[in-house]
Amino acid sequence: MKSNQVPSQDVASGASTAPLLFAEDLWLSFGGxxxxxxxxxxxxxxxxxxxxxxxxxxxxxxxxxxxxxYRPDSGRIVLDSQELVxxxxxxxxxxxIARTFQNIRLFPDLTVLDNVRLAGxxxxxxxxxxxxxxxxxxxxxxxxxxxxxxxxxxxxDLQDRADTLATNLSYGHQRHLEIVRALATEPKVLLLxxxxxxxxxxxxxxxxxxxxxxxxxxxxAVLLIDHDMNLVMEICERIAVLDHGVMIARGTPAEIxxxxxxxxxxxxxxxxxx
Amino acid sequence: MTxxxxxxxxxxxxxxxxxxxxxxxxxxxxxxxxxxxxxxxFLYFTLPSAIGPYYLRIVVDVGIAMVLAVSLNIVxxxxxxxxxxxxxxxxxxxxxxxxxxxxxxILCWGTASRHxxxxxxxxxxxxxxxxxxxxxxxxxxxxxxxxxxxLRGDYLAIVTxxxxxxxxxxxxxxxxxxxxxxxxxxxxxxxWIPPPVGGAVxxxxxxxxxxxxxxxxxxxxxxxxxxxxKQSSMGRAMLAVREDEIAAQAMGVDIAKTKVxxxxxAALFAGMAGGLFAHEPGLIISPKDAGFQRSFEYLIMxxxxxxxxxxxxxxxxxxxxxxxxxxxxxxxxRLIVYAFLxxxxxxxxxxxxxxxxxxxxxxxxxxxxxxxxxxVAR
Numbered sequence: 001m002k003s004n005q006v007p008s009q010d011v012a013s014g015a016s017t018a019p020l021l022f023a024e025d026l027w028l029s030f031g032g033x034x035x036x037x038x039x040x041x042x043x044x045x046x047x048x049x050x051x052x053x054x055x056x057x058x059x060x061x062x063x064x065x066x067x068x069x070y071r072p073d074s075g076r077i078v079l080d081s082q083e084l085v086x087x088x089x090x091x092x093x094x095x096x097i098a099r100t101f102q103n104i105r106l107f108p109d110l111t112v113l114d115n116v117r118l119a120g121x122x123x124x125x126x127x128x129x130x131x132x133x134x135x136x137x138x139x140x141x142x143x144x145x146x147x148x149x150x151x152x153x154x155x156x157d158l159q160d161r162a163d164t165l166a167t168n169l170s171y172g173h174q175r176h177l178e179i180v181r182a183l184a185t186e187p188k189v190l191l192l193x194x195x196x197x198x199x200x201x202x203x204x205x206x207x208x209x210x211x212x213x214x215x216x217x218x219x220x221a222v223l224l225i226d227h228d229m230n231l232v233m234e235i236c237e238r239i240a241v242l243d244h245g246v247m248i249a250r251g252t253p254a255e256i257x258x259x260x261x262x263x264x265x266x267x268x269x270x271x272x273x274x
Numbered sequence: 275m276t277x278x279x280x281x282x283x284x285x286x287x288x289x290x291x292x293x294x295x296x297x298x299x300x301x302x303x304x305x306x307x308x309x310x311x312x313x314x315x316f317l318y319f320t321l322p323s324a325i326g327p328y329y330l331r332i333v334v335d336v337g338i339a340m341v342l343a344v345s346l347n348i349v350x351x352x353x354x355x356x357x358x359x360x361x362x363x364x365x366x367x368x369x370x371x372x373x374x375x376x377x378x379x380i381l382c383w384g385t386a387s388r389h390x391x392x393x394x395x396x397x398x399x400x401x402x403x404x405x406x407x408x409x410x411x412x413x414x415x416x417x418x419x420x421x422x423x424x425l426r427g428d429y430l431a432i433v434t435x436x437x438x439x440x441x442x443x444x445x446x447x448x449x450x451x452x453x454x455x456x457x458x459x460x461x462x463x464x465x466w467i468p469p470p471v472g473g474a475v476x477x478x479x480x481x482x483x484x485x486x487x488x489x490x491x492x493x494x495x496x497x498x499x500x501x502x503x504k505q506s507s508m509g510r511a512m513l514a515v516r517e518d519e520i521a522a523q524a525m526g527v528d529i530a531k532t533k534v535x536x537x538x539x540a541a542l543f544a545g546m547a548g549g550l551f552a553h554e555p556g557l558i559i560s561p562k563d564a565g566f567q568r569s570f571e572y573l574i575m576x577x578x579x580x581x582x583x584x585x586x587x588x589x590x591x592x593x594x595x596x597x598x599x600x601x602x603x604x605x606x607x608r609l610i611v612y613a614f615l616x617x618x619x620x621x622x623x624x625x626x627x628x629x630x631x632x633x634x635x636x637x638x639x640x641x642x643x644x645x646x647x648x649x650v651a652r
Contacts, residue, residue: 067524093526101524107517109630110510118514121507122526128539131506132499136299138506145507185526 018081020045020221021097021189026065026075035061036245039075041223043189048215048222050236052229052256054265057242059225060102063191066223067099068092080188094122098187100178102194102225108167112158112177113149115166119184120145152180156210172203179210183218190214192224196231204228208235233257241265306498314490318392321486330486331556336595337489338550341496343575343591344584345543348500350573351581352509353536354516355422356431358569360544362438365564366414367407367545368552369445372477372559373469374403376451377458379481384455388481400483404492404549411545412538419537423530438564445561446474453479476560477552484553492550496543500584503539512536513582567609574612578619580626585633590626 019042026039036058043049051059064070066077068089077084084092107115124145130138153159156176161169166177175195182190192211196204208231215222226232232239233253241249241256243265249256256262322330346360378399379386389396414437421433449470452458461470471477503509511532514522519529552559562568575594579587598608619626 069520069523088528089523090526090528093524099524101521105518105521105524107514107521109517110513114510114513117507118510118522118525118527121511124507126507128508131502131508133303134502135303136296139299139302142506181525 019043020047020080021066021223022078023062023066024076024078026062026072026077028061028065028070028072034245036065036072039065039242039245039247041240043221043223045188045221046215046219048211048224048235048237050232050239050253051223051225051242052227052232052239053242056244057265058245059242060193061245062242063099063193063223063225066092066191067097093185093187096186096188097191098182098185098189099191100175100182100193100195102197104174104178106166106174106177106181109165111162112153112164112166112169113146113162115177115181116149116152116184117145119181119186120149122185149184152184155183155214156180171198175199175207176210179214183214187218187220189221189223192222192226194226195224196226196228204231207231211235307494310494310498311491314487314494317490318485318487332596332599334484334486334489334554335599336592337486337493338547338554339572339575339591339595340493340588341489341547341550342544342572343579343587344496344500345540345547346572347576347579347582347584347587348503348512348543349536349540350576351579351583351587352504352516353512353533354581355533355536356427357418357434357537357540358431358566358573359418359434359436359438360540360572361566361568362434362441362564363411363415363541363544364548364551364568365438365441365445365559365561366548367404367411368548368559368563369407369469369471369477370410370545371400371403371407371549372480372552373471374406375400375483375553376477376480378403380452380455380458386454386479386481388483392487396481397483397488400481400549400553401488404488404546407549407552408542408545411548412542415537415539415541415544416534418541419534422533422537435566435569438566438569442561442564444468445471445564448473450475451477451479472560474561476558478558480553480559482553482555484550484555489550492543492546496547497584497588499539499543504582504584508532508535516581571612574616577616577626580628580630582630583626583628583632586626586628586631589628589633 021041021043023039023041026036027034028036039062041049051062053059061070065072066084068084068087068091072085075085079092079095079097082095084095084097087095107118110118120142124141126138126141150159150162153162156173156179158173158177158180161173166174169177175198179192179195195211196207199207211222211224212235214220224232224236233256236253238251239253239256240247241259241262248261248265249259251259321333325333342360342364346357349355349357376386379389379396382399383389389399418434418437422430425433448468449465451472452461452465452470504513511522511527512535514525514527515529515532523529548559551557551563571594575590576587578594579590598605601608604611
């Protein structure tokens with residue numbers, strides 16, 4: 001279903017205050033189900049925003065739209081003045097959006113190192129002849145990729161497990177490896193899909209610290225989905241709330257906590273208290 | 275290039291120019307080829323008198339099977355695309371190479387028999403023919419690779435199966451081979467379309483250039499290529515596609531390009547192996563060599579060896595090629611044995627004999643080995 005084409009507004013075009021990632025009026029439906037309606041979000045440079053909502057609210061679908069897994073029925077997505085709608089997921093990854101997955105999707109039978117090193121192919125300039133001959137330049141490039149991968153693994157203290165198969169890592173380490181792998185693509189925007197799922201409270205605290213640290217170190221904009229309200233309220237600067245594909249609220253954590261529509265959506269009040 | 279990465283990620287000093295481009299770099303680049311060719315030459319001069327023609331033939335067969343299995347492994351083992359048309363690429367390359375040597379020899383020297391000795395002019399015509407056969411097969415690999423972008427699993431298998439079977443039927447409808455220079459001179463256009471490669475009886479009369487040396491050279495090329503590919507960014511993209519297409523895309527892997535590249539590469543080497551096969555003494559390449567039974571044999575080699583394990587696949591190719599020769603009396607049961615072998619493998623060791631590891635990686639790692647230095651040293 002094509003919804004009405006919204007006239008493009010001037011928000012994203014060139015102004016110095018333009019957000020790094022800007023999604024405007026995204027619509028997506030699967031048959032009769034309107035999965036995402038009128039989703040608009042501006043993510044400034046260096047921001048750490050949260051996206052929350054009850055199960056099935058469409059949070060992961062928004063990630064899938066932003067990363068090109070789904071193509072929106074209408075609307076536009078702009079990263080750093082590049083239009084992203086209609087681009088392939090790998091092109092969007094190259095443009096600078098990296099993500100983690102809610103249900104971990106590592107490459108299970110590759111080593112930890114190879115999971116991270118893979119991202120090197122994005123910017124590698126290798127040709128078949130160079131690979132066949134293993135030229136000096138090719139080896140130099142591979143060595144650089146490898147050193148960078150180790151530097152990233154050290155962020156989460158995974159460097160000693162570089163030769164372990166990803167599938168043999170503990171659950172917590174797998175979650176960490178997903179983040180490291182996403183960072184290896186040198187993103188401008190990092191989308192974290194429930195990174196705290198299944199972690200205990202101490203691990204969640206560590207994760208909160210890690211996310212902050214990563215953001216500062218790599219100058220990333222981060223968009224975080226999580227069900228753990230303590231985590232989201234603690235680290236996010238602004239939060240958007242989705243329910244049934246509609247953004248029902250947005251604001252600072254304090255505003256969100258007291259928003260009656262949010263409370264209704266989470267606690268199941270039949271009519272919003274407004 | 276990756277120069278402007280976040281400063282926090284430590285960027286070590288770049289290696290000196292000498293290490294990158296000097297004589298040592300050339301040594302690293304070329305030593306496997308030199309070693310492989312030297313070994314091939316050594317075997318060529320010593321082995322025939324040591325083991326006699328019967329076993330020699332088996333060794334040559336094993337070599338050709340290795341090229342085919344290792345190249346198929348690029349598609350099925352590394353990239354995870356199920357292909358049972360590999361013999362089709364081989365036959366296409368073989369027939370193409372055969373056309374070049376047979377009619378080329380007749381045009382140049384008036385006869386299709388062998389010309390020149392070891393490394394003589396005939397040998398080089400043969401090598402060029404094999405390479406051209408590989409390129410033609412690679413073009414076909416590109417065409418077959420395209421549907422792989424939309425199909426997966428069983429459906430892709432049917433497409434690749436169809437390719438081999440269609441080729442087999444088409445080859446059966448070809449014209450008969452022109453006997454000699456006089457026949458070529460008297461030929462009209464209708465004798466050349468479809469190509470005069472012998473129809474259902476096979477392409478007989480090819481000069482038999484294939485020997486241990488050339489097989490060794492092509493095995494070296496294929497194995498070094500496959501191994502270096504596996505160690506490269508391009509190869510890791512293929513492995514990622516095998517593991518999880520969605521995650522691979524999210525990491526910036528161009529799935530379409532990667533799959534087609536795998537098909538083209540595999541077909542290239544299969545086509546060259548076809549050239550060796552067509553010119554092997556005592557063999558006549560015929561349309562049934564494009565059929566699924568042969569494809570199936572190579573597939574079993576990759577399954578048995580382990581997906582992505584180059585050395586494992588080479589070992590499997592050696593075993594599965596040599597075994598039927600030693601069990602000649604049980605020839606008719608061979609396919610039953612294969613089927614049983616597959617079932618047992620699927621039950622006991624679905625990842626293949628060596629899984630994703632190379633043979634030398636299955637032994638316990640040396641105590642205290644530092645993974646970092648090892649990885650960087652690679």
